[in-house]
Amino acid sequence: MIVLVSGVGSNLQALIDASQDPTFGASIVGVGADRSGIEGLARAERAGIPTFVVELSSFDTRAAWDEALTAACAEHEPDLVVLAGFMKLVGPAFLEAFGGRTVNTHPSLLPSFPGAHGPRDALAHGVKVTGATLFVVDEGLDEGPIIAQVAVPVEDGDTVDSLHERIKVVERRMLTEWVGRLAREGVPR
Template sequence: MTASIVVLVSGSGTTLQALIDACADPGYGVHLAAVGADRDGIEGLARAERAGIPTFVLRVADYPSRADWDEALATRVAAYDPSLVVLAGFMKLTGEAFLARFGGRTVNTHPALSPSFPGMHGVRDALEHGVRVTGCTLFVVDAGVDTGPIVAQRAIEVRDDDTEQTLHERIKAVEREVLVDAVGRMVRDGFTVEGRRVRLGRTPTGR
């Protein structure tokens, strides 16, 4: 039976589209069970609906507290029994309740080579620092901001004429490739998180 993923989005869903396209190929071996969002009316949800994928929306403003929203999000995602949760441009930090259920099997991307330049402005910060090489990082989500164990990274040269926009566009193109490749491998072949190391493939005991 093909293992499932749930993808959470907040915006246009270009990374989601890469996963939708990949999951349409039976050889990829991953079923995209649902797409969730923290806001209505976004293109990410429209992409999922056009592909016939179930969607749901949980807005923080509709809950008494952020913790209540986090608990509701965890419950809703759990209904699809995913092997992996993918944050694809999801602009909310997951909290204790969510990590209690999905810690160790939720992944996110960051447009820099972690641990450098964490936070919302990784591309801008790298440019301002004057680095000659930056890139993207896929990591297992923990309670910090872009601090989780690293699954995969890809380096990208910074050009002399780069702006934040041009650099970010090149990073995003590579980011999608890295995410699709790694998510497929994690779901098909399994993975383990041992401290700061993520090992793809099942252990000799089959775990």
């Protein structure tokens, strides 16, 4: 699998740790990022995993960036692509190459609260339960087929940060469980 990251890489680290178990069923063949100098890349390098960076600012168009990202991922011949805190939307070239086998996590119970601010939006709407979702990436914004979800209660006094941190804990557990399963059984169609 290829893992794409944009920041600290806590989900990546969970996948690195899980992939050390031979029964997990998957290994990480490369880690890509949309920016350099991030902890996610450093985590991969410490684990001896090849890395690459494809920065949007290096390209004249988003389509050119999408094609370059696709080519960089294709060099590693992944069976599965995991967007683990990757904060860019992939485009048509990427989906043509890796559609149906690219998964992403989101910090809400989709279809509620898509976009970049799931925990904030959940608090603003006063829900009592939110959570994390693993889904197959398609051309929509957090709209692909849902693979798994885990609920997280919203506690009195929660802030965006406290809620998001609790979501991240269950998100990592869900991600590693399901990526191993997807590697062994395939992505549901």
